[in-house]
Amino acid sequence: MMDGPGSPIIFWFRRDLRLADHPGFFDACRSGRPVLPVFIADESVSGLGAAPKWRLGLGLEVFSRALMARGSRLILRRGPAAQVLRDLLQETGADAVWWSRLYDPQAQARDSAIKSDLKTQGVDARSFAGHLLFEPWSVSTGSGGYYKVYSAMWRAVQGREIAAALPPPAQIPPPAAWPRSDDLQTWRLGAAMNRGAAVVQAHVAPGEDAARARLDAFVETAIADYKELRDVPALDATSRLSDYLSLGEISPRLLWHAGQRARDARKTGAEHFLKEVVWREFAYHLMYHAPHMLSGNWKxxxxxxxxxxxxxxxxxxxxxxxxxxxxxxxxxxxxxxxxxxxxxxxxxxxxxxxxxxxxxxxxxxxxxxxxxxxxxxxxxxxxxxxxxxxxxxxxxxxxxxxxxxxxxxxxxxxxxxxxxxxxxxxxxxxxxxxxxxxxxxxxxxxxxxxxxxxxxxxxxxxxxxxxxxxxxxxx
Ligand SMILES: Cc1cc2nc3c(=O)[nH]c(=O)nc-3n(C[C@H](O)[C@H](O)[C@H](O)COP(=O)(O)OP(=O)(O)OC[C@H]3O[C@@H](n4cnc5c(N)ncnc54)[C@H](O)[C@@H]3O)c2cc1C
Structure with missing residues (x-):
C-alpha cells in the first residue's frame, strides 16, 4: 500500500513516550511522509519488574491518547521486535523504521541486529539520539578512554553547548489506512501489581503534560533551595522527574535548559540540579562502556x-x-x-x-x-x-x-x-x-x-x- 507523498515511516517507540523534543519523531513527521507510531511488547517488556511494567502501561495509555488527539495512533503489537517489524513493513508498505537509541546491552544487541537485518532488505533503518544529553561515545577523557570518575566527567561536559529543545511536530501525517493494533488492556501490564496498584496509583501522574507541569513547578518553587534541601526525605524538595525520564515522557534536554535558565536567574540550587542530571549521564556512560556493571562487581x-x-x-x-x-x-x-x-x-x-x-x-x-x-x-x-x-x-x-x-x-x-x-x-x-x-x-x-x-x-x-x-x- 503506497500513501500520499511517499511510503510510510514506522516510528518504533520504546522509552521515548513524548511528542516534544523528540529528534527522531520530529524528523519523521517533517519528512511529509505518513508516520506510523508503533510500540512493541517484546521480551524487554515482559522482563520488566512489576512496578515499572505497570507504570509503562499507564504511560502507554496517556501517550496513545496524546497521539489520538493529534489525529494519529499508537499501534500496539506483541512479539519479538524483528518479526513484528517485518510483519508491519509487509502489511503497510512502509520502507523505513526509525527509533531513538537505547544503551543497555540487551537493547543494543537487539537494535543492531534489527538494523543490519532491515538494511539488508533495503529498508531505511535509522536510530536517533534523545534519551541522553550526550551520546556515550561523544564524551572521552584526554587519553581517549571513558570517564570512571563522576567529577571529571562533570568538568568535561558542564560547559558544552546543548542544542535547544525541539517543539512537538506541527502535524503527524497519518497513513491512508491504519494497521491492526492490540488492545492495551489485553497486555495486562499491571497484572503483577494487583497487590497494590490502587494504592500506588495515587502517587503517580503519568504522561508528558504531567512531566512538564512537574518540571515547571519544581523550577518555580524548589530549585532555588535544591542544594540545601534535597537530602531531607520528608520534603518535596527534588524534581521527582525520574519516572518521566525513565520512560522518556520528558527529555533530559528540557531539564538541562530549565536548569540553565534557573542558574542564569541566580537560583542558587540550579547548578546542583544540573550536576544530578549529569549523574544520570554518568550512569549511562558507564553502562555503555562497561555493560558488565549491570551484572557483576565492577571491581x-x-x-x-x-x-x-x-x-x-x-x-x-x-x-x-x-x-x-x-x-x-x-x-x-x-x-x-x-x-x-x-x-x-x-x-x-x-x-x-x-x-x-x-x-x-x-x-x-x-x-x-x-x-x-x-x-x-x-x-x-x-x-x-x-x-x-x-x-x-x-x-x-x-x-x-x-x-x-x-x-x-x-x-x-x-x-x-x-x-x-x-x-x-x-x-x-x-x-x-x-x-x-x-x-x-x-x-x-x-x-x-x-x-x-x-x-x-x-x-x-x-x-x-x-x-x-x-x-x-x-x-
Ligand atoms: C541504590 C540506588 C538505586 C537507584 N536506582 C535508581 C533507578 O532505578 N532509577 C533512577 O532514575 N534513579 C535511581 N537512583 C538515583 C536517584 O536516587 C534517583 O534518580 C532520584 O532519587 C530520583 O528523584 P528525583 O527525580 O526527584 O531526582 P532529582 O534530585 O530531582 O534529580 C534530577 C534527576 O537527576 C537524575 N539523578 C539524580 N540523582 C541521581 C543519581 N544518584 N544517579 C543517577 N541519576 C540521578 C535523575 O534522573 C533525577 O530524576 C538510585 C540511587 C541509589 C542510591
Whole structure:
C-alpha cells in the first residue's frame, strides 16, 4: 500500500513516550511522509519488574491518547521486535523504521541486529539520539578512554553547548489506512501489581503534560533551595522527574535548559540540579562502556567478598517488608512499596544497610528495586547499588557504613519522614503509614497493630561484622 507523498515511516517507540523534543519523531513527521507510531511488547517488556511494567502501561495509555488527539495512533503489537517489524513493513508498505537509541546491552544487541537485518532488505533503518544529553561515545577523557570518575566527567561536559529543545511536530501525517493494533488492556501490564496498584496509583501522574507541569513547578518553587534541601526525605524538595525520564515522557534536554535558565536567574540550587542530571549521564556512560556493571562487581576484588546471596533469607525478607526494626530503613522501604519511589538519601541508607549491616549482595537489592520502582532505570539502579556497596567505579568506600539512626538524626531530626511511613510506632498513624498495609501482598501477614519488630541486626554488631569481613578479604 503506497500513501500520499511517499511510503510510510514506522516510528518504533520504546522509552521515548513524548511528542516534544523528540529528534527522531520530529524528523519523521517533517519528512511529509505518513508516520506510523508503533510500540512493541517484546521480551524487554515482559522482563520488566512489576512496578515499572505497570507504570509503562499507564504511560502507554496517556501517550496513545496524546497521539489520538493529534489525529494519529499508537499501534500496539506483541512479539519479538524483528518479526513484528517485518510483519508491519509487509502489511503497510512502509520502507523505513526509525527509533531513538537505547544503551543497555540487551537493547543494543537487539537494535543492531534489527538494523543490519532491515538494511539488508533495503529498508531505511535509522536510530536517533534523545534519551541522553550526550551520546556515550561523544564524551572521552584526554587519553581517549571513558570517564570512571563522576567529577571529571562533570568538568568535561558542564560547559558544552546543548542544542535547544525541539517543539512537538506541527502535524503527524497519518497513513491512508491504519494497521491492526492490540488492545492495551489485553497486555495486562499491571497484572503483577494487583497487590497494590490502587494504592500506588495515587502517587503517580503519568504522561508528558504531567512531566512538564512537574518540571515547571519544581523550577518555580524548589530549585532555588535544591542544594540545601534535597537530602531531607520528608520534603518535596527534588524534581521527582525520574519516572518521566525513565520512560522518556520528558527529555533530559528540557531539564538541562530549565536548569540553565534557573542558574542564569541566580537560583542558587540550579547548578546542583544540573550536576544530578549529569549523574544520570554518568550512569549511562558507564553502562555503555562497561555493560558488565549491570551484572557483576565492577571491581573484581569484590568477587571474593562473602556476600549473603539468598534473596529470601529471613533478614532480607524483613528488609523488603520494611520490618528490620530500624525505623529509617523501614520507613524508606515502605515509601517504596506505597509510592513506587524512594527519596535518594533513603535509597543510599537502605542500600548501605542491606549490603553492609546485612552483608547481602547488592544484586539482591538491585533486583528488588527493579521490581518495585516506577522510576526503574537500568543504569542508575546498577550504578547506585554498586556505588553504595563499594564495588563500583567512583564508589563510596566500603568502610563508610551509614548508621541509619544517625542519618535519621541528621536528615529527619523531627521524625517527620519516619512518622509518615511507620504505623506501629504511633497511637494515631497517618493515612500514608496505614496505606502500606493495603499495598502489600496478603501473604506477608502484616497488620498495623502488630508490635514494631526488634532489630534483625543490631547496628553496631552489623557494622563490626561487615568491617571484619572487609578487612579479612582485603578487597
Ligand atoms: C541504590 C540506588 C538505586 C537507584 N536506582 C535508581 C533507578 O532505578 N532509577 C533512577 O532514575 N534513579 C535511581 N537512583 C538515583 C536517584 O536516587 C534517583 O534518580 C532520584 O532519587 C530520583 O528523584 P528525583 O527525580 O526527584 O531526582 P532529582 O534530585 O530531582 O534529580 C534530577 C534527576 O537527576 C537524575 N539523578 C539524580 N540523582 C541521581 C543519581 N544518584 N544517579 C543517577 N541519576 C540521578 C535523575 O534522573 C533525577 O530524576 C538510585 C540511587 C541509589 C542510591
Amino acid at each position: 573484581e576484588g569484590w568477587d571474593r567478598f562473602p556476600w549473603q546471596t539468598e534473596a529470601d533469607a529471613p533478614e532480607v525478607q524483613a528488609w523488603k517488608q520494611g520490618r528490620t526494626g530500624i525505623p529509617f530503613v523501614d520507613a524508606a522501604m515502605r515509601e517504596l512499596y506505597v509510592t513506587g519511589r524512594m527519596h535518594n538519601r533513603a535509597r543510599m541508607i537502605v542500600a548501605s544497610y542491606l549490603t553492609k549491616h546485612l552483608m547481602t549482595h547488592w544484586k539482591v537489592g538491585m533486583d528488588w528495586f527493579a521490581d518495585c520502582l516506577v522510576d526503574w532505570d537500568p543504569a542508575a539502579n546498577a550504578m547506585g547499588w554498586q556505588w553504595v556497596a563499594g564495588s563500583g567505579p567512583d564508589a563510596t568506600p566500603y568502610f563508610r557504613v551509614f548508621n541509619p539512626d544517625l542519618q535519621q538524626k541528621k536528615f529527619d531530626p523531627d521524625g517527620v519522614y519516619v512518622a509518615r511511613w511507620l504505623a506501629e510506632t504511633q497511637a494515631d498513624p497517618p493515612e500514608t503509614a496505614l496505606s502500606y498495609f493495603r499495598a502489600v501482598p496478603r501473604a506477608w501477614g502484616v497488620a498495623a497493630d502488630d508490635p514494631y519488630p526488634d532489630p534483625v541486626m543490631a547496628l553496631d554488631e552489623g557494622r563490626k561484622r561487615a568491617l571484619a569481613a572487609y578487612q579479612l578479604r582485603s578487597v
